Amino acid sequence: MKWKRILALGGAMFLGVAILALDVVRSSVDIEIEGLLTARDILVLTAFFLLYLFLELSEKTRIEQTVKKLGLILVLSVVVTLVTTALLMFTTDISFEAKEGFLNPLSYKTVFAASFLNLGFSLLALLIFRFLRDLILYKRRRGTRRNLIILVVLMAATAASTMFLRPVDSGIVTSVLFGTAVIAMVANSFRLSWIVYLSKREKVFGLIYAFLLFGTLTVLNVMTQTGLLNQILLYYSHPLKEIVGQTLLFGNIYAGMAFVSTLFHLPTAEAFEKKTTEISSLHTLGKLVTRVFDFNELLDTVTTMTLQVCEAKACWIEIVHQGEGEEGKADPGAVYEYRSKVRSCRLRVAGLRNIRSEEIELLLPFGESSMRDEIFLEPKPVVVDDIAADERINTNRKKGIRQGSMVVVPLLSHDEVIGILYAIKDTEQGFFKDDVDVVSAFADQATIAIENSRLIDKSLERERLMREMMLAQEMQKRLLPQSLPIFPTIQLDAVSTPAFEVGGDYYDVVQLEKERIGIVVGDVSGKGLSAAFYMSEVKGIFQSLSRIHSSPGTLLERANDVLSDSIDRRSFISLIYAVVDTRTGKLTLSRAGHCPMLHVSGNDIRYVRPSGMGLGLSRGKAFSDSIQEETLQLKPGDSCVFYTDGLTEARNGDDEFGYERLIDCARDFRNMDATGIKQSILGRVQSFSANQSLHDDLTLLVLKWVGKP
Amino acid sequence: MSEFNVQQREHGEISVLDLKGYLDAHTAPKLEDAFQDLLAAAxxxxxxNCRDLSYISSAGLGVFMAxxxxxxxxxxxxxxxxxxxxVFNVFDLLGFPLLYDITNEEAEAIRKFTEKRK
Structure with a gap:
């Protein structure tokens, strides 16, 4: 790239010097060679083209500071004008002698001056052309480029048509081409879209620059067409003069058009600028919404932007509180109770800009205001043209509130008002439709942001609860026996699976004295956390009482006394408690509302169901009277199945596993050991309710009496 | 999930609630509301009447306790x-017959109420 530039510049300079040398020779020696002038014209144009290439190869700039560039072109034009004028005025003996339609320089000074001035004008013309081309192609449409090419071709054709003319001649073809070129110039000069995107300040400067450039180029155009300068350019090269002259004319026309157009755009400059700010603010806010997690910061941003965009004096936002969750995040002083016939809620005032809550209280009392009621009833923007005169505002008629106008916009989410955005201007009738549109747009963005933030909070909260539940589950697992005691005469195995994270089922095996053990299986009514709490309480009671009371019935009575004090009156606990003598195989059973124990003794399979009501249903005598004990003697090979209703009520569609199926299981698996029976029953229950997850906790404990080893 | 319904009938001084469907922790609030309304109306x-009650869970039983x-x-x-x-088996297991008057027929229950008033 670089060597190309050097080559282009070097070539242009070499040709320029060569032409100068040729001219010097020509002016001293009268030589007549056929086609010399045509060849010279070609050299001049080649030099001009190389200069153009040189400029083209230099840095490509996008138009960003159009007005600045306009200023530069203006300065350049003024400099060229001044230098030319000075040169022609203060340098004597620059003159030509017209002979046979040709111009002959009368001094070497004339030849040098011609070279210099032509170089200057060529450069100016090239820079102006490049500048205009960039402007015209800005935000191009179909045909923009084509029109410009037509113009360039016409200009080139006009120049070419003068190649074979003597300097002082003018041909009809040239005139026609020139006229057409001018039409193309005017057509191209309508491409002024860049003006629209200037800021107001830039437009003012652009206006001045365009006007001055128009003036300067007019002067230059007149100069190049008359007097000595005309002669100098014609002498140097007629085609080059055509190109330079036309470019200057094009610049002149374009500057004039730009001036007029900027003038017309000036009044709307402000509105246009405002629209641009609106769009960019909305864009910024849109991006912010997805990023900002800090609720308050977000509200501040919303009100600040509202202030900027609609040039309001004051602004604030009120958020309708939903739950208790956000309470902690708010500044405690900024939440107000709102009670009116229409709505009772808590309002949080946030994002205050240039207004204090005391003043808001004056304008629209937080306790109740007809303005807010209006918004709650019919959620759509309200414009107040005159704060002082409006009957919805300052209902208490206090003095010292600000004058002006106000717009009130609801924040709507799923047709529900979740907040209100307010903006105040200090002039009456300050809000027009487009202001209301903007504030509404901001309100929409704020709504999204608030919803977003709430969702994030919700999911964080849920995650926290999940973690707590996991912890509770871990804790509860540890409440159940980690391993069951081993005896030579008894096999024991058990399993308990909660339907949810935590359950209300409980089982335990305690060694009472040396040869007696206590087995308990229980179920707390209800599920989830409350059930889990009762379950841990049951464990405590059972662990402590079982060592004091040797009779199962007495234990249940005492347990009921303790539990009745603490249990919720709609909750109850069912419990089955068996004491087994590991030496003799004597089993004593009591039941408090729990599922009966299944006793399997060979082919004799039956439910053992002493009477007894659930713990917590009644207290004192009524309970004690209901409790019975049943004693049975286990024979070697006998097994006992303890379980909770999660097993018998395991579902398959509308069908329940039930007691009959459990008896079938016990019969089928009666010859297995305790673990085998447990696994097999569980397997059958699971395959029975294959398509459905457990809807209740399930506990199963199997005791097998091996007898004397 | 099966549905649960409570219908209320008046029989002089006596109010009859007809339960239908599946009474568990999810549907218990419906029955609770019905009881609350009755108590509010003194x-x-x-x-x-449990004729059409197909299932009752411990949470359902809790409503009566409340x-x-x-x-x-x-x-x-x-x-x-x-x-x-x-359904009776569920009540019976927990010992409800000791606490509640459970009869086979609605007419019998009505008779007991009216006898008591005399």
């Missing part, structure tokens, strides 16, 4: 009638 002679005390304090009662064997 109607304490209540018969719960109101019996207040009803009896106001010299009324909650009587349960027309249970299917399966």
């Amino acid at each position: 109607r304490f002679n209540i018969i719960v 109101f019996i005390e207040e009803v009896r304090k106001n010299e009324g009662d909650i009587k349960l009638t027309n249970m299917t064997p399966k």
Whole structure:
């Protein structure tokens, strides 16, 4: 790239010097060679083209500071004008002698001056052309480029048509081409879209620059067409003069058009600028919404932007509180109770800009205001043209509130008002439709942001609860026996699976004295956390009482006394408690509302169901009277199945596993050991309710009496 | 999930609640509301007809526990009638027959209420 530039510049300079040398020779020696002038014209144009290439190869700039560039072109034009004028005025003996339609320089000074001035004008013309081309192609449409090419071709054709003319001649073809070129110039000069995107300040400067450039180029155009300068350019090269002259004319026309157009755009400059700010603010806010997690910061941003965009004096936002969750995040002083016939809620005032809550209280009392009621009833923007005169505002008629106008916009989410955005201007009738549109747009963005933030909070909260539940589950697992005691005469195995994270089922095996053990299986009514709490309480009671009371019935009575004090009156606990003598195989059973124990003794399979009501249903005598004990003697090979209703009520569609199926299981698996029976029953229950997850906790404990080893 | 319904009928001084469907932790609030309405209207002679009740869970049983005390304090009662064997078994396991008046027929429960008044 670089060597190309050097080559282009070097070539242009070499040709320029060569032409100068040729001219010097020509002016001293009268030589007549056929086609010399045509060849010279070609050299001049080649030099001009190389200069153009040189400029083209230099840095490509996008138009960003159009007005600045306009200023530069203006300065350049003024400099060229001044230098030319000075040169022609203060340098004597620059003159030509017209002979046979040709111009002959009368001094070497004339030849040098011609070279210099032509170089200057060529450069100016090239820079102006490049500048205009960039402007015209800005935000191009179909045909923009084509029109410009037509113009360039016409200009080139006009120049070419003068190649074979003597300097002082003018041909009809040239005139026609020139006229057409001018039409193309005017057509191209309508491409002024860049003006629209200037800021107001830039437009003012652009206006001045365009006007001055128009003036300067007019002067230059007149100069190049008359007097000595005309002669100098014609002498140097007629085609080059055509190109330079036309470019200057094009610049002149374009500057004039730009001036007029900027003038017309000036009044709307402000509105246009405002629209641009609106769009960019909305864009910024849109991006912010997805990023900002800090609720308050977000509200501040919303009100600040509202202030900027609609040039309001004051602004604030009120958020309708939903739950208790956000309470902690708010500044405690900024939440107000709102009670009116229409709505009772808590309002949080946030994002205050240039207004204090005391003043808001004056304008629209937080306790109740007809303005807010209006918004709650019919959620759509309200414009107040005159704060002082409006009957919805300052209902208490206090003095010292600000004058002006106000717009009130609801924040709507799923047709529900979740907040209100307010903006105040200090002039009456300050809000027009487009202001209301903007504030509404901001309100929409704020709504999204608030919803977003709430969702994030919700999911964080849920995650926290999940973690707590996991912890509770871990804790509860540890409440159940980690391993069951081993005896030579008894096999024991058990399993308990909660339907949810935590359950209300409980089982335990305690060694009472040396040869007696206590087995308990229980179920707390209800599920989830409350059930889990009762379950841990049951464990405590059972662990402590079982060592004091040797009779199962007495234990249940005492347990009921303790539990009745603490249990919720709609909750109850069912419990089955068996004491087994590991030496003799004597089993004593009591039941408090729990599922009966299944006793399997060979082919004799039956439910053992002493009477007894659930713990917590009644207290004192009524309970004690209901409790019975049943004693049975286990024979070697006998097994006992303890379980909770999660097993018998395991579902398959509308069908329940039930007691009959459990008896079938016990019969089928009666010859297995305790673990085998447990696994097999569980397997059958699971395959029975294959398509459905457990809807209740399930506990199963199997005791097998091996007898004397 | 099966549905649960409570229908209320008036029988003079006695209010009858007809339960239908599947009474568990999810549907229990419906029955609770019905009881609350009756208590608010000072109607304490209540018969719960379980003819169409297909299932009751411990949370369902809890509803009766929640109101019996207040009803009896106001010299009324909650009587349960027309249970299917399966539903009765659930009540029976927990020992409800010791606490509640459970009859086979609604007419019997009505008779008991009216006898008491005399």
